[in-house]
Amino acid sequence: xxxxxPRKPVxxxxxxxxxxxxxxxxxxxxxxxxxxxGTEALTLRGVGERLGVSRTALYRHFADKQALLAAVATEGxxxxxxxxxxxxxxxxxxxEGFDAMGIAYVRFxxxxxxxxxxxxxGVVRPADGSQEAGDLGTDAFQVLVDAIVEQQQRxxxxxxxxxxLALYIWSVVHGVAMLALDGMLPPxxxxxxxxxxxxxxxxxxxxx
Amino acid sequence: xxxxxPRKPVxxxxxxxxxxxxxxxxxxxxxxxxxxxGTEALTLRGVGERLGVSRTALYRHFADKQALLAAVATEGxxxxxxxxxxxxxxxxxxxEGFDAMGIAYVRFxxxxxxxxxxxxxGVVRPADGSQEAGDLGTDAFQVLVDAIVEQQQRxxxxxxxxxxLALYIWSVVHGVAMLALDGMLPPxxxxxxxxxxxxxxxxxxxxx
DNA sequence: ACCTGAACACCGTTCAAGT
DNA sequence: ACCTGAACACCGTTCAAGT
Numbered sequence: 001x002x003x004x005x006p007r008k009p010v011x012x013x014x015x016x017x018x019x020x021x022x023x024x025x026x027x028x029x030x031x032x033x034x035x036x037x038g039t040e041a042l043t044l045r046g047v048g049e050r051l052g053v054s055r056t057a058l059y060r061h062f063a064d065k066q067a068l069l070a071a072v073a074t075e076g077x078x079x080x081x082x083x084x085x086x087x088x089x090x091x092x093x094x095x096e097g098f099d100a101m102g103i104a105y106v107r108f109x110x111x112x113x114x115x116x117x118x119x120x121x122g123v124v125r126p127a128d129g130s131q132e133a134g135d136l137g138t139d140a141f142q143v144l145v146d147a148i149v150e151q152q153q154r155x156x157x158x159x160x161x162x163x164x165l166a167l168y169i170w171s172v173v174h175g176v177a178m179l180a181l182d183g184m185l186p187p188x189x190x191x192x193x194x195x196x197x198x199x200x201x202x203x204x205x206x207x208x
Numbered sequence: 209x210x211x212x213x214p215r216k217p218v219x220x221x222x223x224x225x226x227x228x229x230x231x232x233x234x235x236x237x238x239x240x241x242x243x244x245x246g247t248e249a250l251t252l253r254g255v256g257e258r259l260g261v262s263r264t265a266l267y268r269h270f271a272d273k274q275a276l277l278a279a280v281a282t283e284g285x286x287x288x289x290x291x292x293x294x295x296x297x298x299x300x301x302x303x304e305g306f307d308a309m310g311i312a313y314v315r316f317x318x319x320x321x322x323x324x325x326x327x328x329x330g331v332v333r334p335a336d337g338s339q340e341a342g343d344l345g346t347d348a349f350q351v352l353v354d355a356i357v358e359q360q361q362r363x364x365x366x367x368x369x370x371x372x373l374a375l376y377i378w379s380v381v382h383g384v385a386m387l388a389l390d391g392m393l394p395p396x397x398x399x400x401x402x403x404x405x406x407x408x409x410x411x412x413x414x415x416x
Numbered sequence: 417a418c419c420t421g422a423a424c425a426c427c428g429t430t431c432a433a434g435t
Numbered sequence: 436a437c438c439t440g441a442a443c444a445c446c447g448t449t450c451a452a453g454t
Contacts, residue, residue, distance in 0.1 A: 022437095044428065054439050056430080065428065113330070120390055122325050141392075167387065168406050174386055175379030182328055185375070198376050202409075230418095252447065262420050264449080273447065 023061040025051055027071050034072065034114045039121075044068070069118055076112070076119045081140035083108050088147050095156055098147055099199045102173050106195050109177035116181065120174070144170060172198050231269040233259055235279050242280065242322045247329075252276070277326055284320070284327045289348035291316050296355050303364055306355055307407045310381050314403050317385035324389065328382070352378060380406050 029047045044065055048055045062068045087104035091097025109116040145166045151157040157165070176198060180191040237255045252273055256263045270276045295312035299305025317324040353374045359365040365373070384406060388399040 043426085045426085055428090056440085057438055059429075060437060117330050120386060121329055122321070122389060164402070164405055165409075167384075167393070167402055168380075168409055171383030171387060171402070171406065172376075172380050173383070175381070175383030176375075178328060178382055178386060179375065179379060181330060194372070194375055194379070197372055198379065201373075201376055251445085253445085263447090264421085265419055267448075268418060 030072050039114050073119045076115050084143045102195050105173040106177045113181045238280050247322050281327045284323050292351045310403050313381040314385045321389045
């Protein structure tokens with residue numbers, strides 16, 4: 001709608017080979033389709049059509065639709081990892097940066113809801129090519145673990161196992177993100193408010 | 209596999225009308241199919257076939273596949289609400305019961321992963337008949353809010369807005385559940401361990 | 417009212433064939 | 436190697452017609 005790029009490029013010339021990086025083009029198309037029209041609107045035939053390529057050409061680069069979705073998930077984890085580290089780093093690598101990380105996490109999910117669901121929606125099975133996605137998920141997770149360790153060294157966080165602390169905190173932001181995506185937090189700014197509240201509770205606990 | 213019930217009932221008689229509660233039968237079939245073979249294996253044609261009913265008969269009771277999935281989600285929220293209240297109530301409606309609630313929540317998700325994903329996977333859009341599902345989600349949520357209020361009255365929980373506290377705690381258990389479903393917590397017992405840890409952190413906070 | 421078969425449009429995927 | 440059209444099996448959904 002907001003894009004001026006035409007959906008179906010009209011070819012007056014006879015169909016020619018797609019010179020260039022077709023796998024990358026497919027991935028971009030898939031990500032964009034999911035972002036603007038939802039995952040259920042993603043069809044291999046549509047991707048090929050919009051790229052001016054035959055339907056079966058895609059199978060040269062991705063084993064099947066699952067593999068393409070796995071690549072989409074991988075791309076998402078890569079972006080998420082970058083966003084998290086940036087928030088942590090520019091936030092001063094302390095209490096403030098950590099809070100910024102939480103906000104950045106939820107904002108990423110809210111800004112790319114369908115993409116986020118592909119990353120965590122169970123579409124990517126542990127069986128098929130999701131190992132890469134899992135590793136990248138671990139990479140994003142590692143940013144969180146590192147941030148915790150650094151805070152522990154500064155005496156900002158208690159000395160529990162940083163991996164378990166990270167799992168706990170990931171659970172919180174992931175949970176907030178999912179609730180936001182499911183519309184459980186009516187006003188859109190409510191998500192930020194909940195993250196802020198969650199950050200406070202994470203620090204001081206709920207005991208009176 | 210473990211069931212002895214035949215997949216495709218053989219009818220030697222000419223097809224007869226399905227006397228009985230077809231909507232309920234459909235819902236049960238859908239829930240069972242999702243539980244045992246995954247959501248992607250759920251097809252209206254298959255449901256009809258297994259029920260000994262024509263494909264189009266289903267449309268008399270559910271507008272479309274989305275509506276059937278919405279009913280599945282509703283059923284899930286109902287079960288979850290029961291499981292949560294039971295854990296809270298038999299746990300003594302105190303600190304122990306509250307911890308039991310958290311464990312019960314995650315166990316429900318782990319025991320019915322596909323069903324849980326239908327409830328929270330965004331399949332049920334806010335647009336179509338998901339209002340009932342949303343209301344039931346609110347019902348399950350209310351159990352949590354009530355538990356918090358009761359603990360506040362007993363001086364077990366600080367006097368914050370119980371609704372926001374409930375959202376926060378729901379985020380935690382929901383996040384743990386999703387991570388467990390995505391296989392981020394390798395050993396299966398790891399989920400229980402994380403919930404236990406989360407329950408502790410919820411009480412005392414992560415500040416040193 | 418409730419159910420039926422036939423038909424439509426649309427998928428993912430495969431395959432023999434082209435350059 | 437990379438791409439193509441045709442074909443196959445399988446969906447969700449609609450519709451005129453039966454009881």
